Amino acid sequence: MLLETLADLSNPLIMGILLGGLYALIALGLSLVFGVMKLINVAHGDLVLFGSYFAYAAMTILGIDPILSLVIGMPLLCVMGFAIQRYLMSRAFGKSMEAPLLIAFGISLMLQNFQQIIWTPMSKGLTTSYALISFSAGGIYFPLAYMLDFIAALFVMLALRTFLEKSYLGKAISAATQDRGAAQLVGINTGRVYAFAFAIAMATAAIAGVFLGLTFPFTPQSGISFLIIAFGVVIIGGLGSMLGTFIGGIVLGVAQSLGGYFFGSTAQMLVVYIIVLVVLGIRPQGIFGR
């Protein structure tokens, strides 16, 4: 009896872990921007979706594979991120807490409407030949799209960690995160470092957008629901920690999947938010937060 239950559990458990990879992938950029600039980028979900729509355009108009389209999508979002930080956000920084938040909110609204005008409110998907493939082993199903999500998340997380730990710019980003004033005094151009951090976060958003589109259908309004999930991930994992964000994504994915298994699909997000609340109550800085 117990063994049967365990065998039954393995399927939702695996699905949860893989789905958590996608959540982590979406949250990594949000976590980086908050960690470095203390900015709650409420436009993050819409910027991720911009990545999805860009890949959709590349696929339907030019016939380019969504993953391959990242060769253009990533630099495009990088440039957008750099410009948003350098020419919009930086003017509002230090003036008040709400000014940058309002700018982010404005960007969110503009992107939503822009995407609605161009792509209609109808749901779209990056339907490729491989997006629906599924493997099964020992009675457990492994959808290829979910596996790709997980691999991409692991790759992006490790790449970000290596970048932050090894490169001059990455170290400068960490320094500006830990003490902005001291970073200025050692000769770091913090304004420029912030713009690069935002650009890098947007490169990860481009990747997240593609894998989101391979996994789920999306509409111009989807940004907000993925933003909320990303908030949950970051709260569980701890802001600014890349490994923490990755693990936070998996915790959230597993919670949702097991919640659905035990309490039905209507209650699955409830389980997720109860866990978020518990973490906020016990360890507000997140599992890996400082």
Next chain:
Amino acid sequence: MPEKTWLKVSNIDTFYGGFQALWNVSLEVKFEEIVALIGANGSGKSTLLNTISGIVRPAKGSIEFDGKSIDNLEPFQIVTLGISQVPQGRRVFPDLSVMNNLILGSYNRKARLKKEQNFRMVFELFPILKKRKDQLAKTLSGGEQQMLALGRGLMSNPKLMLLDEMSLGLAPIVINNVYKALREIRERGITILFVEQNVRRSLEEADRAYIMEAGRVVLSGNVRDLQEEDEIKKAYFGI
């Protein structure tokens, strides 16, 4: 040969919001001097250092370094020109290793070229940092953190160092070590302007001193002359 003036601060006013923190402050630091900036808490010493470093802008007056106006430059540009501030409270990057803290000191382009040479100098001055190089900065003792902050400042290849309250919160024996390092730094051709609350110590270590009160420079001169000033005797030595 007349002594070269490195830093020339002329008649600056600095505000924090609506509050005026500096009133018509002037100060000079010459090549290879050690100059002390003395005063009670809130007298404007740190504000003066932060104005020189470009963290706050003066509302009036000018700041020149090596004959060049610097009062409208960004902090990172001022560091590149050769002015390095070691801030109050040390402000090392707590979650980075000692090595990475030092590497970040050499962030500006000019300093990157001299990184290896400056590493050697820092490890000669503070051998303990070499021993601790892979530890996170937050795991160091207060004295070691102060040495790291000084080392990080030296990595930027400075011509002039601004040192803010180095001895704050340190044990007397550690303070002696820090001041010994200060003299060694000067021997390597680096000019020093330091802020200190301990008047006796400042007058022992410096060549010249400026005394600040309520945002103004109220006295300045050679330390020998200042030690004889009645006002100083009364106010600070209780004689």
